[in-house]
Amino acid sequence: MFFLDEAVRLDLDQPIHEPNPYTTDRSQPHTGIAASTGGMNAARLQRPIHNRYARELHKKVDTQRHASQKEAIVATGLTKWFGEGDARMTAVNNVDFVAYFGEILFVVGPSGSGKTTLLSIISGILRPNAGKVTVDGADIWEFNNDRLADFRLTKVGFVFQDYHLFPRLTTAENIAIPLILRQRNWNESIAEAKKYVDIVGLTGRSEILPVKLSGGEQQRVAIARAIIGSPEILILDEPTASLDGDTGRMIIAFIKEKILNQNRCIVIVTHDARINEYADRIIHMEDGRITGLDKGTE
Ligand SMILES: Nc1ncnc2c1ncn2[C@@H]1O[C@H](COP(=O)(O)OP(=O)(O)OP(=O)(O)O)[C@@H](O)[C@H]1O
Numbered sequence: 130m131f132f133l134d135e136a137v138r139l140d141l142d143q144p145i146h147e148p149n150p151y152t153t154d155r156s157q158p159h160t161g162i163a164a165s166t167g168g169m170n171a172a173r174l175q176r177p178i179h180n181r182y183a184r185e186l187h188k189k190v191d192t193q194r195h196a197s198q199k200e201a202i203v204a205t206g207l208t209k210w211f212g213e214g215d216a217r218m219t220a221v222n223n224v225d226f227v228a229y230f231g232e233i234l235f236v237v238g239p240s241g242s243g244k245t246t247l248l249s250i251i252s253g254i255l256r257p258n259a260g261k262v263t264v265d266g267a268d269i270w271e272f273n274n275d276r277l278a279d280f281r282l283t284k285v286g287f288v289f290q291d292y293h294l295f296p297r298l299t300t301a302e303n304i305a306i307p308l309i310l311r312q313r314n315w316n317e318s319i320a321e322a323k324k325y326v327d328i329v330g331l332t333g334r335s336e337i338l339p340v341k342l343s344g345g346e347q348q349r350v351a352i353a354r355a356i357i358g359s360p361e362i363l364i365l366d367e368p369t370a371s372l373d374g375d376t377g378r379m380i381i382a383f384i385k386e387k388i389l390n391q392n393r394c395i396v397i398v399t400h401d402a403r404i405n406e407y408a409d410r411i412i413h414m415e416d417g418r419i420t421g422l423d424k425g426t427e
């Protein structure tokens with residue numbers, strides 16, 4: 130079917146055109162993790178105090194809460210810049226963090242602090258200029274493009290800040306995409322998707338095109354599409370931004386109660402303090418760096 134093929138190319142399999150910093154140009158210490166034993170350590174020594182403080186705090190909270198939990202995502206020395214020369218802008222600057230299976234980790238920070246860029250790197254969508262992301266033990270930026278596409282399809286569910294729904298697909302078809310891409314039968318996939326239409330509170334709207342849905346309704350379709358394939362890693366970028374307080378809390382409570390389990394890790398970017406009670410830990414970002422880490426309120 131043409132539009133599904135288009136869907137794969139346009140959205141779920143975002144091309145990664147930038148050179149792989151781990152397999153090319155290993156001669157330059159700052160361009161890749163393989164070459165970075167010297168370069169990265171030198172860069173680390175120059176980190177500001179608040180980042181060292183963040184690491185200490187991180188360790189402390191980690192030992193308190195996660196002695197027995199398995200690491201889901203380990204990010205080390207992640208750096209991503211856009212543009213070159215005088216126009217270069219570093220969006221994520223030497224970031225380290227760990228997310229564990231069985232937890233909901235929030236990432237908060239001002240607009241432009243690098244939250245979306247960071248999530249895109251850890252979910253295999255955007256290649257970093259330096260650093261390493263290990264998901265469930267595998268170094269994802271060492272994968273070839275096929276394996277990376279498979280990782281994005283089977284291991285990660287991503288709710289984009291601006292939804293990324295397909296305008297020519299109905300609500301149920303949008304939600305069914307991950308199943309159809311996994312070669313599940315069309316009718317079965319749509320039937321399964323309709324259950325998720327109900328779960329996110331859109332009963333009766335299965336056949337509607339996104340243009341006829343409100344922003345909050347589109348956001349719920351995006352959430353349903355991210356969770357239908359039962360991904361181990363669920364990443365949500367501002368999932369409640371267009372929802373009223375009650376609907377936002379209801380969806381995050383549903384994710385915490387029904388989707389989170391010991392084999393799953395959920396990372397949520399949010400400005401929405403109304404949902405802080407659902408966080409196990411909260412990472413604070415500023416100017417591309419992690420500046421603090423809190424236990425969530427329980
Ligand atoms: N594709 C891009 N090209 C150039 N600059 C970019 C690109 N993507 C992000 N940036 C820049 O990187 C910085 C971090 O952007 P990012 O989208 O990660 O911030 P954010 O914390 O998610 O912000 P918001 O809360 O507004 O969504 C910003 O200054 C942004 O302008």
Ligand SMILES: [Mg+2]
Nearest residue numbers: 244245290366
């Ligand atoms: Mg963002």
